[in-house]
Amino acid sequence: MTLTVGLTGSIASGKSTVSLMFDDFGIPVIDADKLSRDVVMPGEKAYDQIVETFGERILRKDQTINRDELGAIVFADEEKRQQLNRMVHPAVREKMLEKRDVEIASGATCVVLDIPLLFESKLTHYVDKTVVVYVDEHVQLNRLMERDGYSEKEAYQRIHSQMPVSEKAALADAVIDNNKTKQASFEQMEALLQSWEII
Numbered sequence: 001m002t003l004t005v006g007l008t009g010s011i012a013s014g015k016s017t018v019s020l021m022f023d024d025f026g027i028p029v030i031d032a033d034k035l036s037r038d039v040v041m042p043g044e045k046a047y048d049q050i051v052e053t054f055g056e057r058i059l060r061k062d063q064t065i066n067r068d069e070l071g072a073i074v075f076a077d078e079e080k081r082q083q084l085n086r087m088v089h090p091a092v093r094e095k096m097l098e099k100r101d102v103e104i105a106s107g108a109t110c111v112v113l114d115i116p117l118l119f120e121s122k123l124t125h126y127v128d129k130t131v132v133v134y135v136d137e138h139v140q141l142n143r144l145m146e147r148d149g150y151s152e153k154e155a156y157q158r159i160h161s162q163m164p165v166s167e168k169a170a171l172a173d174a175v176i177d178n179n180k181t182k183q184a185s186f187e188q189m190e191a192l193l194q195s196w197e198i199i
């Protein structure tokens with residue numbers, strides 16, 4: 001029996017940081033952000049839809065999608081963000097479930113689905129347990145601006161495009177408080193895996 005865990009949080013709350021820690025326990029992680037990059041490569045159905053909708057100005061010289069350009073458009077316009085979601089999400093879900101099923105068939109004890117929009121997209125039926133990586137908003141804002149070089153306005157546009165992380169925490173089976181050090185988060189995760197008898 002494989003336990004499927006949904007790992008989520010909000011932008012820059014530390015999902016990738018925590019998801020890397022699962023490696024230490026040999027637990028496979030399927031990353032929706034990574035899949036969302038694969039499914040918009042030239043030749044994919046979503047690529048054609050995106051170029052048709054947003055125009056060639058979102059393309060780089062090598063014809064791949066300029067993610068900074070597309071991000072600036074969709075995080076400033078809720079309807080456009082929803083439009084992009086409708087083009088990208090079906091293919092991401094299909095690939096994610098394929099990969100999850102491979103892990104289940106191989107007899108993994110646990111598989112983690114790292115899905116930023118797990119609650120917003122109502123995907124909790126894909127998983128047995130949910131874990132939210134939580135940070136206070138001012139920590140999130142600072143880490144986001146520092147990591148990606150966004151202005152405060154750009155960072156807030158991205159934060160406000162998602163459900164507040166405090167609301168996600170209230171919905172979760174478990175919360176990892178990532179306000180402190182990465183080591184402190186690792187210890188919380190280890191204790192959680194022990195309490196769920198995964199390790």
Ligand SMILES: CC(C)(COP(=O)(O)OP(=O)(O)OC[C@H]1O[C@@H](n2cnc3c(N)ncnc32)[C@H](O)[C@@H]1O)[C@@H](O)C(=O)NCCC(=O)NCCS
Binds near residue numbers: 012070071074161
């Ligand atoms: C808008 C895009 C081009 C920006 O690309 P960029 O490389 O700058 O960001 P990246 O994809 O690494 O996402 C970073 C974070 O932004 C947040 N985010 C991404 N897309 C969305 C979205 N549509 N709505 C809300 N938050 C989002 C997530 O927290 C994600 O972890 C890209 O995020 C995208 O194609 N988004 C649509 C697909 C999607 O929803 N991906 C997220 C989960 S599948």
Ligand SMILES: Nc1ncnc2c1ncn2[C@@H]1O[C@H](COP(=O)(O)OP(=O)(O)OP(=O)(O)O)[C@@H](O)[C@H]1O
Binds near residue numbers: 116180185
């Ligand atoms: N406990 C921590 N202490 C200090 N910095 C941290 C901590 N956790 C994460 N960070 C840093 O904060 C930034 C955001 O973390 P991370 O990339 O893991 O977030 P994310 O939730 O995966 O983001 P996204 O939603 O954009 O994919 C990164 O620069 C990361 O190194």
